[in-house]
Amino acid sequence: SAVISQKPSRDICQRGTSLTIQCQxxxxxxxxxxxxxxxxxxxxxxxxxxxxxxxTYESGFVIDKFPISxxxxxxxxxxxxxxxxxxxxxxxxxxxxxxTDTQYFGPGTRLTVL
Amino acid sequence: GENVEQHPSTLxxxxxxxxxxxxxxxxSASNYFPWYKQELGKRPQLIIDIRSxxxxxxxxxxxxxxxxTAKHFSLHITETQPEDSxxxxxxxxxxxxxxxxxxGKGTHLIIQP
Numbered sequence: 001s002a003v004i005s006q007k008p009s010r011d012i013c014q015r016g017t018s019l020t021i022q023c024q025x026x027x028x029x030x031x032x033x034x035x036x037x038x039x040x041x042x043x044x045x046x047x048x049x050x051x052x053x054x055x056t057y058e059s060g061f062v063i064d065k066f067p068i069s070x071x072x073x074x075x076x077x078x079x080x081x082x083x084x085x086x087x088x089x090x091x092x093x094x095x096x097x098x099x100t101d102t103q104y105f106g107p108g109t110r111l112t113v114l
Numbered sequence: 115g116e117n118v119e120q121h122p123s124t125l126x127x128x129x130x131x132x133x134x135x136x137x138x139x140x141x142s143a144s145n146y147f148p149w150y151k152q153e154l155g156k157r158p159q160l161i162i163d164i165r166s167x168x169x170x171x172x173x174x175x176x177x178x179x180x181x182x183t184a185k186h187f188s189l190h191i192t193e194t195q196p197e198d199s200x201x202x203x204x205x206x207x208x209x210x211x212x213x214x215x216x217x218g219k220g221t222h223l224i225i226q227p
Contacts, residue, residue: 031212042203043158045214058214059115092157102148102211105157 002027002095004106012112013083020079021109023093028073031096033103034066038089046091049076083113116141118206120218128226133191135221137204140185144206147180147187148215153200161202162189165210191223199225 003026013019023032032049047055047068055068070076080087090108117140127133139147145166150158164171164178164187171178177190191198201220207213 033214042217042219043205043215045216048214096211098212100211102160102163103215104160105150107157 001100001102001104002029002097004093004095004104006091006093006106006109008109009107010110010112012114014114015084017083018079018081019083019111020077021091021093021111023076023078023106025074025095027097029095029097030073032070032076033094033096034068034076034078035092035094035105036089037092037108043092046078049078049093080111083111085113087111088113116144116206116208116216118204118216118218120204120221122221123219124222124224126224126226127194129194129196131194133189133194133198133223135189135202135204135223136186137188137206137218138184138186139206139216141206141208142182142185143208144185146207146210146213147178148205148211149178149189150203150205151200152203152220158203163211194223194225196225196227199223 005024007022034046035043037043045058046061047057049070051070067079092108093106094103096103120137148163151161152158175192180187203220204218205215
Protein backbone atom coordinates (compact mmCIF):
# COMPACT_ATOMS: atom_id res chain seq x y z
CA SER A 1 0.00 0.00 0.00
CA ALA A 2 1.04 3.62 -0.54
CA VAL A 3 2.73 5.42 2.32
CA ILE A 4 1.00 8.74 2.97
CA SER A 5 2.32 11.58 5.09
CA GLN A 6 0.73 14.86 6.09
CA LYS A 7 2.14 18.13 7.35
CA PRO A 8 1.59 19.58 9.85
CA SER A 9 0.43 16.81 12.15
CA ARG A 10 -1.33 19.37 14.32
CA ASP A 11 -1.70 23.10 14.64
CA ILE A 12 -3.43 25.70 16.77
CA CYS A 13 -4.57 28.73 14.79
CA GLN A 14 -6.28 32.03 15.42
CA ARG A 15 -9.71 32.84 14.10
CA GLY A 16 -9.64 34.52 10.69
CA THR A 17 -6.34 33.04 9.57
CA SER A 18 -5.68 30.30 6.99
CA LEU A 19 -3.75 27.03 7.18
CA THR A 20 -2.43 24.92 4.33
CA ILE A 21 -2.15 21.18 4.89
CA GLN A 22 0.15 19.09 2.74
CA CYS A 23 -0.35 15.48 1.71
CA GLN A 24 2.52 13.51 0.20
CA UNK A 25 2.32 9.97 -1.20
CA UNK A 26 5.43 7.86 -1.75
CA UNK A 27 4.28 6.69 -5.19
CA UNK A 28 2.15 7.99 -8.02
CA UNK A 29 -1.55 7.59 -7.35
CA UNK A 30 -4.53 8.17 -9.58
CA UNK A 31 -6.93 9.68 -7.08
CA UNK A 32 -6.50 11.77 -3.95
CA UNK A 33 -9.28 12.82 -1.59
CA UNK A 34 -9.69 15.13 1.40
CA UNK A 35 -11.93 14.27 4.37
CA UNK A 36 -12.86 16.01 7.60
CA UNK A 37 -13.40 14.23 10.90
CA UNK A 38 -14.90 16.43 13.61
CA UNK A 39 -14.14 15.46 17.21
CA UNK A 40 -15.69 12.09 18.05
CA UNK A 41 -17.46 11.95 14.69
CA UNK A 42 -17.28 10.08 11.42
CA UNK A 43 -15.43 11.07 8.26
CA UNK A 44 -17.01 13.40 5.71
CA UNK A 45 -15.70 13.80 2.18
CA UNK A 46 -14.70 17.38 1.39
CA UNK A 47 -13.49 17.02 -2.18
CA UNK A 48 -11.69 14.97 -4.78
CA UNK A 49 -8.34 16.49 -5.70
CA UNK A 50 -7.97 16.24 -9.47
CA UNK A 51 -4.51 16.38 -11.00
CA UNK A 52 -4.27 19.24 -13.45
CA UNK A 53 -7.79 20.55 -12.94
CA UNK A 54 -10.06 22.00 -10.29
CA UNK A 55 -11.09 19.87 -7.36
CA THR A 56 -14.59 18.39 -7.23
CA TYR A 57 -16.35 19.53 -4.06
CA GLU A 58 -19.10 17.77 -2.12
CA SER A 59 -22.28 19.48 -1.10
CA GLY A 60 -21.64 21.90 1.72
CA PHE A 61 -18.00 22.53 0.85
CA VAL A 62 -16.86 25.37 -1.40
CA ILE A 63 -13.63 26.28 -3.12
CA ASP A 64 -13.34 29.69 -1.46
CA LYS A 65 -13.30 28.08 1.98
CA PHE A 66 -11.28 24.95 1.10
CA PRO A 67 -9.06 25.61 -1.91
CA ILE A 68 -7.26 22.47 -3.04
CA SER A 69 -4.26 22.00 -5.28
CA UNK A 70 -2.89 18.85 -6.89
CA UNK A 71 0.14 19.77 -8.96
CA UNK A 72 1.27 16.17 -9.61
CA UNK A 73 0.42 12.53 -8.97
CA UNK A 74 2.03 12.35 -5.52
CA UNK A 75 1.11 15.62 -3.79
CA UNK A 76 -1.92 17.66 -2.80
CA UNK A 77 -2.69 20.58 -0.50
CA UNK A 78 -5.85 21.64 1.30
CA UNK A 79 -6.18 25.17 2.63
CA UNK A 80 -8.67 25.99 5.35
CA UNK A 81 -9.42 29.69 4.85
CA UNK A 82 -10.71 32.38 7.17
CA UNK A 83 -10.93 29.86 9.99
CA UNK A 84 -13.48 29.82 12.78
CA UNK A 85 -13.70 27.52 15.83
CA UNK A 86 -16.18 25.36 13.88
CA UNK A 87 -13.32 24.38 11.57
CA UNK A 88 -11.59 22.59 14.44
CA UNK A 89 -11.32 19.03 13.13
CA UNK A 90 -8.97 16.37 11.92
CA UNK A 91 -8.31 16.70 8.19
CA UNK A 92 -7.29 13.53 6.40
CA UNK A 93 -6.15 12.86 2.89
CA UNK A 94 -6.49 9.51 1.16
CA UNK A 95 -5.20 8.00 -2.05
CA UNK A 96 -6.33 5.36 -4.53
CA UNK A 97 -4.65 3.42 -7.30
CA UNK A 98 -6.04 0.79 -9.64
CA UNK A 99 -3.40 -1.67 -8.43
CA THR A 100 -5.08 -2.21 -5.07
CA ASP A 101 -8.43 -0.53 -5.82
CA THR A 102 -8.65 0.60 -2.20
CA GLN A 103 -8.29 3.91 -0.36
CA TYR A 104 -5.54 4.40 2.16
CA PHE A 105 -5.49 7.28 4.59
CA GLY A 106 -2.84 9.65 5.78
CA PRO A 107 -2.28 10.17 9.52
CA GLY A 108 -4.42 13.31 9.62
CA THR A 109 -3.85 16.92 10.65
CA ARG A 110 -5.44 17.94 13.93
CA LEU A 111 -6.53 21.56 13.67
CA THR A 112 -7.68 23.66 16.61
CA VAL A 113 -9.02 27.14 15.95
CA LEU A 114 -9.19 29.57 18.86
CA GLY B 115 -26.66 11.44 -2.39
CA GLU B 116 -25.69 8.27 -0.62
CA ASN B 117 -26.64 7.77 3.03
CA VAL B 118 -25.06 5.08 5.19
CA GLU B 119 -26.62 4.08 8.50
CA GLN B 120 -24.55 2.08 11.00
CA HIS B 121 -25.63 0.18 14.12
CA PRO B 122 -24.98 -0.13 16.97
CA SER B 123 -23.08 3.00 17.98
CA THR B 124 -21.48 1.11 20.87
CA LEU B 125 -20.97 -2.64 21.21
CA UNK B 126 -19.51 -4.34 24.26
CA UNK B 127 -18.65 -8.06 24.04
CA UNK B 128 -16.74 -10.53 26.16
CA UNK B 129 -13.32 -11.51 24.94
CA UNK B 130 -13.62 -14.59 22.77
CA UNK B 131 -17.20 -13.87 21.74
CA UNK B 132 -18.31 -12.66 18.31
CA UNK B 133 -19.21 -9.11 17.32
CA UNK B 134 -21.51 -8.05 14.49
CA UNK B 135 -21.85 -4.51 13.14
CA UNK B 136 -24.52 -3.69 10.58
CA UNK B 137 -24.82 -1.02 7.90
CA UNK B 138 -27.46 -0.06 5.39
CA UNK B 139 -27.03 2.15 2.35
CA UNK B 140 -29.52 4.10 0.30
CA UNK B 141 -28.10 4.31 -3.23
CA SER B 142 -28.59 1.09 -5.21
CA ALA B 143 -25.76 2.20 -7.53
CA SER B 144 -23.19 1.79 -4.75
CA ASN B 145 -20.86 -1.09 -5.56
CA TYR B 146 -17.98 -0.92 -3.07
CA PHE B 147 -18.20 -1.38 0.71
CA PRO B 148 -15.02 -1.08 2.82
CA TRP B 149 -14.67 -1.36 6.57
CA TYR B 150 -12.11 0.73 8.46
CA LYS B 151 -10.80 0.35 11.99
CA GLN B 152 -9.68 3.48 13.81
CA GLU B 153 -7.81 3.37 17.08
CA LEU B 154 -7.69 6.47 19.24
CA GLY B 155 -5.47 9.12 17.67
CA LYS B 156 -4.66 6.97 14.66
CA ARG B 157 -5.61 6.98 11.01
CA PRO B 158 -8.44 4.75 9.71
CA GLN B 159 -7.05 1.37 8.63
CA LEU B 160 -8.78 -0.73 5.99
CA ILE B 161 -9.56 -4.16 7.45
CA ILE B 162 -11.74 -5.70 4.78
CA ASP B 163 -13.84 -4.66 1.79
CA ILE B 164 -16.45 -6.23 -0.47
CA ARG B 165 -17.70 -5.42 -3.94
CA SER B 166 -21.21 -5.79 -5.26
CA UNK B 167 -20.48 -8.91 -7.31
CA UNK B 168 -19.65 -10.88 -4.14
CA UNK B 169 -21.96 -11.90 -1.30
CA UNK B 170 -19.39 -12.73 1.35
CA UNK B 171 -15.68 -12.33 2.00
CA UNK B 172 -13.57 -13.66 4.83
CA UNK B 173 -10.10 -12.90 6.13
CA UNK B 174 -9.12 -14.96 9.16
CA UNK B 175 -11.36 -13.79 12.06
CA UNK B 176 -13.07 -11.08 10.02
CA UNK B 177 -15.87 -11.54 7.51
CA UNK B 178 -18.19 -9.22 5.63
CA UNK B 179 -21.54 -10.10 4.09
CA UNK B 180 -23.49 -8.10 1.52
CA UNK B 181 -27.19 -8.26 0.67
CA UNK B 182 -27.71 -6.08 -2.38
CA THR B 183 -31.46 -6.57 -2.44
CA ALA B 184 -31.83 -5.28 1.09
CA LYS B 185 -28.97 -2.77 0.65
CA HIS B 186 -27.39 -4.11 3.77
CA PHE B 187 -23.87 -5.22 4.71
CA SER B 188 -22.37 -6.47 7.95
CA LEU B 189 -18.99 -6.97 9.60
CA HIS B 190 -18.46 -10.11 11.65
CA ILE B 191 -15.52 -10.51 14.02
CA THR B 192 -15.09 -13.91 15.67
CA GLU B 193 -12.98 -14.88 18.70
CA THR B 194 -12.62 -11.24 19.70
CA GLN B 195 -9.40 -10.10 21.35
CA PRO B 196 -8.54 -6.99 23.40
CA GLU B 197 -6.72 -5.51 20.39
CA ASP B 198 -10.01 -5.51 18.48
CA SER B 199 -11.19 -2.64 20.69
CA UNK B 200 -11.52 0.41 18.42
CA UNK B 201 -14.05 2.42 16.41
CA UNK B 202 -15.19 0.67 13.23
CA UNK B 203 -16.57 2.56 10.24
CA UNK B 204 -18.45 1.17 7.29
CA UNK B 205 -18.50 3.08 4.01
CA UNK B 206 -19.96 2.92 0.52
CA UNK B 207 -19.17 4.31 -2.91
CA UNK B 208 -20.40 4.02 -6.48
CA UNK B 209 -17.07 3.92 -8.25
CA UNK B 210 -15.16 1.30 -6.33
CA UNK B 211 -12.29 2.61 -4.30
CA UNK B 212 -11.75 5.30 -6.92
CA UNK B 213 -14.77 7.25 -5.75
CA UNK B 214 -15.18 9.31 -2.61
CA UNK B 215 -16.49 7.28 0.31
CA UNK B 216 -19.65 7.94 2.32
CA UNK B 217 -19.11 6.75 5.88
CA GLY B 218 -21.44 5.48 8.57
CA LYS B 219 -21.30 7.14 11.98
CA GLY B 220 -19.09 4.45 13.48
CA THR B 221 -19.31 1.72 16.11
CA HIS B 222 -17.23 1.83 19.27
CA LEU B 223 -16.35 -1.83 19.92
CA ILE B 224 -15.30 -2.61 23.47
CA ILE B 225 -13.83 -6.03 24.26
CA GLN B 226 -14.34 -6.90 27.93
CA PRO B 227 -11.58 -9.11 29.40
